[in-house]
Amino acid sequence: MSAAPGGTKAGRWGDLKSRALSAVVMLSLGIGAIVKGGILFxxxxxxxxxxxxxxxxxxTAPARRSVSVALGVLASLALASVLILHSPFSLIALLMVPLAGAAMPRRDRILFGLYGLAIMLSGYGLVALREGVGLPIIVWLxxxxxxxxxxxxxxxxxxxxxxxxxxISPKKTWSGTVAxxxxxxxxxxVFWLTGHGWMFVVLSPFVAFAGQMGDIVESWLKRRAGVKDSSSLIPGHGGVLDRFDALVGAVVLLLLLALVTRLPLVGG
Incomplete structure (x- = not known):
């Protein structure tokens, strides 16, 4: 008996095993780094x-493989320099890669610049939140x-x-979004009941929504590029960006909120 792809149990859940195994590995590494903090995180x-x-x-530029690798290395070096220098003036380095990449021939230059900046900010924001606010907010996020x-x-x-x-994202449903x-x-x-403030309950769905928007933007990029995954580095999940796109949106939202108001969950 045959059925359309996705119509059978195997079709719907066929990627669950590889997703679960990869998730266990990623969570183990991530949790260890989050708890340890410091240079490891x-x-x-x-x-x-x-x-x-x-x-x-x-x-966004599939024919320029060496340039893509160079931009990735430059991004790591730029973020590392910002974290090492630990100066507000060094934050300008976060703009270097988005601007450089957007200036090169590629599809969706403006989108590369904006999403690239969001990625750089999220990398910086995670470390800044972990070191500046502490473990609870990162665990919650x-x-x-x-x-x-x-x-x-x-x-x-x-x-x-x-x-x-x-x-933009043909697989995303309202049932999944609301869930x-x-x-x-x-x-x-859970965080409120454990004494971390009632505003966790209010902010959490907004953070989830920002994460969903990060995921949708990345899905749009993949559709425009004609690819299923951002890469094949993580079995069952695709690429690193496929797995962390939601975290990019969530961190950027928190950084924006921190610019305009004192987050109720920060500093008690």
């Missing part, structure tokens, strides 16, 4: 940022992104239904 942020810039450059993604994945696969934004918000709110409620 900073090094992980530097490496991941460089890989995401490389993938973004490769998608990552938990919101991970749980909302898991809830959205299972709800979307199970219930399906109307698409959230079919022209992601609900999962995020539950994470916020």
């Amino acid at each position: 900073a090094a992980l942020a530097v490496i991941v940022t460089g890989l995401m810039i490389w993938e973004l450059a490769a998608m 990552v938990a919101v992104v991970v749980i909302s993604d898991i809830a959205g994945y299972f709800a979307g696969k199970t219930f399906g239904g109307p698409k959230f934004w079919p022209a 992601g918000w609900g999962g995020a709110a539950l994470v916020g409620a």
Whole structure:
């Protein structure tokens, strides 16, 4: 008996094993670095940022492979210099790669510049939040992104239904999107009940939504590039950008909020 792709149980859940195994490895490495903090967490942020810039450059200029690698290396060096110098004036280095890449011949130059800047800011923001605010906010942030993604994945696969934004991301459904918000709110409620402030409950769905927007932007980039994944580095997940695109959106939202107001969950 045959069925359309995705219509059988195997079709819907065929990637679950590889996704789960890769997720266990990534979570183990990530949790260890988050808990340890310091140079280990900073090094992980530097490496991941460089890989995401490389993938973004490769998608928008597939014929310029050596240039894409060079931009990825430059991104890691730029972020590392900012973290080492630890000066507000050094933050200008975060603009270097987005501007350089946008100035080169490629598809979607402006989008590369904007999304590239978001990637650089997210790498810096993760380290700044971990070192400046402490472990709880990073645990909360990552938990919101991970749980909302898991809830959205299972709800979307199970219930399906109307698409959230079919022209940009044809696989995203409203059932998965709303389930992601609900999962995020539950994470916020857990943190509130453990004494970290009630605003966790309010902010968590917004952070999840920002993460979903980061995911959708990356999906749009892939559709324009005609690729399924940003790369094939992570079995079952595609590329680094495929896995961390939501975290990029979430971190950028927190950085923007921190510019205009004192986050209620920061500093108690």
